[in-house]
Amino acid sequence: MAQRATTIAFDVMGGDHGPAEVVRGAALLSLEAPHIHALLVGDGQVIEEALASTRHHGERISVHHAPSFVAMHEKPAAALADKPDASVVVAARLVADGEADALVSCGNTGAGVLAAARTFQLLRGVRRAALASVYPTRTGHGEKQDPFSLILDVGANVDATADDLVTFAVMGSAYARIISKNPQPTVALLSNGTEAMKGPPRVVEANQKLAQHPGVRFVGNIEGVDIPKGTADVVVTDGFVGNVCLKMLEGVSETVVELARYAYASRLRWRVGLWMLASGLNQLKELTDWQQYGGAPVLGFDRLFIKAHGRSHARAVANAGKVAAKAVSSNLAQAIQAGLG
Amino acid sequence: MAQRATTIAFDVMGGDHGPAEVVRGAALLSLEAPHIHALLVGDGQVIEEALASTRHHGERISVHHAPSFVAMHEKPAAALADKPDASVVVAARLVADGEADALVSCGNTGAGVLAAARTFQLLRGVRRAALASVYPTRTGHGEKQDPFSLILDVGANVDATADDLVTFAVMGSAYARIISKNPQPTVALLSNGTEAMKGPPRVVEANQKLAQHPGVRFVGNIEGVDIPKGTADVVVTDGFVGNVCLKMLEGVSETVVELARYAYASRLRWRVGLWMLASGLNQLKELTDWQQYGGAPVLGFDRLFIKAHGRSHARAVANAGKVAAKAVSSNLAQAIQAGLG
Numbered sequence: 001m002a003q004r005a006t007t008i009a010f011d012v013m014g015g016d017h018g019p020a021e022v023v024r025g026a027a028l029l030s031l032e033a034p035h036i037h038a039l040l041v042g043d044g045q046v047i048e049e050a051l052a053s054t055r056h057h058g059e060r061i062s063v064h065h066a067p068s069f070v071a072m073h074e075k076p077a078a079a080l081a082d083k084p085d086a087s088v089v090v091a092a093r094l095v096a097d098g099e100a101d102a103l104v105s106c107g108n109t110g111a112g113v114l115a116a117a118r119t120f121q122l123l124r125g126v127r128r129a130a131l132a133s134v135y136p137t138r139t140g141h142g143e144k145q146d147p148f149s150l151i152l153d154v155g156a157n158v159d160a161t162a163d164d165l166v167t168f169a170v171m172g173s174a175y176a177r178i179i180s181k182n183p184q185p186t187v188a189l190l191s192n193g194t195e196a197m198k199g200p201p202r203v204v205e206a207n208q209k210l211a212q213h214p215g216v217r218f219v220g221n222i223e224g225v226d227i228p229k230g231t232a233d234v235v236v237t238d239g240f241v242g243n244v245c246l247k248m249l250e251g252v253s254e255t256v257v258e259l260a261r262y263a264y265a266s267r268l269r270w271r272v273g274l275w276m277l278a279s280g281l282n283q284l285k286e287l288t289d290w291q292q293y294g295g296a297p298v299l300g301f302d303r304l305f306i307k308a309h310g311r312s313h314a315r316a317v318a319n320a321g322k323v324a325a326k327a328v329s330s331n332l333a334q335a336i337q338a339g340l341g
Numbered sequence: 342m343a344q345r346a347t348t349i350a351f352d353v354m355g356g357d358h359g360p361a362e363v364v365r366g367a368a369l370l371s372l373e374a375p376h377i378h379a380l381l382v383g384d385g386q387v388i389e390e391a392l393a394s395t396r397h398h399g400e401r402i403s404v405h406h407a408p409s410f411v412a413m414h415e416k417p418a419a420a421l422a423d424k425p426d427a428s429v430v431v432a433a434r435l436v437a438d439g440e441a442d443a444l445v446s447c448g449n450t451g452a453g454v455l456a457a458a459r460t461f462q463l464l465r466g467v468r469r470a471a472l473a474s475v476y477p478t479r480t481g482h483g484e485k486q487d488p489f490s491l492i493l494d495v496g497a498n499v500d501a502t503a504d505d506l507v508t509f510a511v512m513g514s515a516y517a518r519i520i521s522k523n524p525q526p527t528v529a530l531l532s533n534g535t536e537a538m539k540g541p542p543r544v545v546e547a548n549q550k551l552a553q554h555p556g557v558r559f560v561g562n563i564e565g566v567d568i569p570k571g572t573a574d575v576v577v578t579d580g581f582v583g584n585v586c587l588k589m590l591e592g593v594s595e596t597v598v599e600l601a602r603y604a605y606a607s608r609l610r611w612r613v614g615l616w617m618l619a620s621g622l623n624q625l626k627e628l629t630d631w632q633q634y635g636g637a638p639v640l641g642f643d644r645l646f647i648k649a650h651g652r653s654h655a656r657a658v659a660n661a662g663k664v665a666a667k668a669v670s671s672n673l674a675q676a677i678q679a680g681l682g
Contacts (some may be wrong), residue, residue: 028651155533158541177600192496192584200499200581240541241582247565250591 001107005037005060006325009091009100010317012042013069014107016310019043020050022106025317027056032318036325039100041066041091065089069107072310076110080118088112092119093302102304102324104295106312112305113156113298120301123333125340127301130168131156131307133176135249137230142182149230150185154238154246156298160238162205165189169206169216170339171299172234178330179297179323180233184217188232190241191221206236215339284287295320302333315324346378346401347666349412349538350432350441351658354410355448357651360384361391363447366658368397370593374658375401377443377666380441382407382432387504407431410448413651417451421459429453433460436644443665445636447653453646454497454639461642466681469642471509472580472648473516478571483523490571491517494580495587497639501579503546506530510547510557511647511680512640513575519671520638520664521574525558529573530560531582547577556680636661643674 010026012019019042023175026038037060042067048100051061053235066087070079080089092115095103113131132152140147151161152172160168169187176185188209191199196207198221222231222292227245237245281341295308295316304327308320352366353360360383367379376590378401385406404531407428411420421430429446433456436444446453454472459648463470473493479490493513494501501509510528517526530548532540537548539562546641557584568586576585636649645668649661 093434160531175456190585192499192581203581224585225592227585227589228592240533240544241585243590244531244565244582245585248586249565251566251569276675 005035006102007037007039007062007100007313007323008324009039009041009094009103010321011069011088011091011103011105011107012040012047013066013087014071014105014111014310015308015312016072016106017313020054020120021312021314022317023047023050024054024314025312026061027051027054028314029262029318029321030057030060031055033322033325035329036060037062038321039064039091039094041094042069042087043201043232046317047225064090064094070111072108074108074111075283076114079108079111080114086111086115089115089119092116092305095184096120096290101328102306103322104306104308104317106308106310106317109155109157109307111306114339115302116298116301116305120303120305121270122300123302123337123340125337126167126300128153128157128164128167128296130154130161130164130171131296131298133246133296134180135227135246138228139230141233142176142180142185144181146180147230148180149227149235150180150231151227151235151237152239152299153242154296155239155243157239159240159316160258162201162202162209163205165236165238166209167300167340169210169213169218169234169236172236173216174298174332174335174339175297176233178332178335180327182233185233186219187216187234187236188219188222188226189268190224190227190235190237190245192223194221194223196220202238215341275295297322297323297327299336304328304332344362347443347669348378348380349665350382350405350435350444351411351662352379352429352432352444352446353388354407355412355446355452356653357413357447358654360387361395362653362655363658364388364391365395365540366458366653366657367402367662368392368395368470369655370399370400370659371660372396374663374666376670377401377662378403379662380405380432380435382435383410383428384408397646405431405435411452412492413449415449415452417455419464420449420452421455423523427452427456430456432456432461433646437461442669443647445649445658445661445665447649447651448656449498453648456545457507457639457642457644457646460642461646463641464643464678464681466678467512467641468506469494469498469501469505469508470639471505471512472637472639473513474587474637475521476568476586476587478569480571482571482574483517483521483526485522487519487521488571490568490574490576491522492568492576492578492583492587493640494578495578495637496582496584498580500581501543503543503550505579506543506547506579507550507554508641508681509553510559510575511526511575512553512623512677513577514557515676516638516640516668517574519673519676520667526574527560527643528557528575528577529560529563529567531565531568531576531578531586533564535562535564537561543579556617556682607608636664638664638668640677645669
């Protein structure tokens with residue numbers, strides 16, 4: 001009995017490396033994942049040309065033309081008003097209509113979130129969707145002891161009420177269970193102290209609610225120092241703070257190397273050590289490069305949207321497709337809905 | 342003509358290494374800085390005993406007994422209610438009464454800020470004081486190209502209005518001018534995007550106000566990635582976000598080393614490189630250890646309070662005393678008042 005294929009709609013346009021790179025990612029996916037069908041949405045001619053020069057499994061890829069697209073620098077609301085048939089909107093509509101099961105885009109984040117918000121339905125009990133991201137930590141998490149935690153919201157909204165934070169905790173918990181194979185993920189609230197009473201009113205109230213929540217393994221408040229440590233499997237905060245933290249992590253390994261250079265440029269042993277480490281540090285940069293891990297899921301809608309980083313190369317695009325398919329086949333949205341009660 | 346001595350009141354109690362370590366810091370200061378007088382506040386007998394076994398310049402140190410003190414773990418408001426004559430309160434009162442010019446403490450941060458708030462006067466136009474901290478960056482700042490920026494608020498309050506953020510910008514700017522010898526420090530607002538319209542309403546409004554502020558060299562919004570880079574000399578944010586960011590920076594170099602170990606334990610060349618770097622990385626940890634730089638000033642009062650880190654050793658205590666004396670002799674409070682207009 002053949003497994004029913006999961007169809008992932010890829011918004012092929014708007015990534016930093018152009019549509020051909022996203023097509024190459026889908027082509028890679030078609031060779032590796034027999035249970036996934038890739039529906040490529042964007043400039044039909046460009047897609048066909050890219051496919052013609054890339055090895056792929058033809059039966060697992062189809063193309064849907066979209067006449068326009070949103071560029072990285074455009075303002076989301078204005079761009080969607082100008083281009084009602086932009087690739088990310090067309091792709092979201094195909095998902096909403098059941099032609100595909102989930103959406104992946106490497107384009108403009110705000111435009112993608114807005115297209116999803118206008119096309120998908122919020123789950124019952126969810127007031128606001130959240131953008132989540134995995135990031136590297138010092139300690140392992142889940143069955144495979146992967147050195148990654150999940151943080152959300154990282155920028156879908158600039159603020160959050162106590163109830164929003166509780167919803168984010170439930171959604172992040174479900175995602176960690178299903179995608180990171182972590183049966184009982186620990187969930188923490190980010191604050192300026194570990195005590196339950198620390199933080200702004202919304203955080204104090206969310207702490208009280210989460211402490212009594214039956215479906216979340218809540219471990220209390222954590223501080224900034226706990227983010228890189230990986231004290232919790234899921235870190236809950238509002239989109240403003242989460243965005244600042246995630247971007248700080250992005251620049252961090254690079255910065256430490258530079259600081260080391262500054263401080264110890266005059267010591268030969270340190271210089272030799274740095275030279276020996278250089279290739280390792282470059283790969284470390286990759287490791288701390290959050291978009292490598294299948295992209296950032298937008299949680300809270302009935303359909304999944306995975307926002308892969310604009311810089312994504314073919315491998316990251318293929319990974320995002322796999323994560324999206326896994327979320328679909330594992331019924332992530334239903335799991336979140338069940339957790340919300 | 343002799344320079345008038347600046348008197349710094351040291352709250353000797355409540356630091357992680359005990360009162361003797363703070364006394365040793367003041368002793369060091371007395372040997373190095375003829376223009377500074379140290380007024381040591383705490384358990385008189387303990388202080389005298391510590392002084393007896395430490396080389397110091399007797400004419401530059403005096404002792405003021407306080408019968409109790411606030412421990413690190415105590416809740417500030419309750420502790421001050423129980424102990425109206427705790428060392429940090431007595432020391433703050435001596436400063437308010439003109440017996441000393443500024444306050445330095447390594448004890449409980451909340452208790453120190455509360456004691457200052459109850460004893461000192463807010464400057465005209467300041468609604469809330471802010472705790473500021475220097476932190477290490479990749480790029481140099483000011484005349485000496487020091488690789489440090491200033492960030493505030495890092496935790497005096499958990500939130501801030503647009504006007505508070507503008508006040509923080511003026512105060513941080515004055516501090517960077519006077520203490521970091523940076524005649525025209527650049528000031529940035531931390532947000533989730535560099536565009537002026539990005540962020541929660543308070544940040545958007547603060548951006549508009551700062552763009553028109555004559556006394557602040559405002560360079561607009563920066564993102565999390567710009568914090569370690571050092572894009573701005575002064576980073577302005579609310580106490581909740583600033584506290585999370587500062588604590589993330591604290592744990593960061595350690596984390597990168599651990600990640601490097603995790604990722605490359607199996608490669609001999611990398612292992613040797615790491616071993617060669619080990620002592621450098623330990624010193625790098627010191628470099629990224631923010632309390633080494635004379636402590637965190639509480640800005641916005643008519644008197645200066647420098648909160649040195651609980652972990653401060655004698656050298657850091659002495660540095661905090663020097664920074665406090667420099668702020669006093671340079672009329673920091675007047676400079677802030679002038680900037681507020």
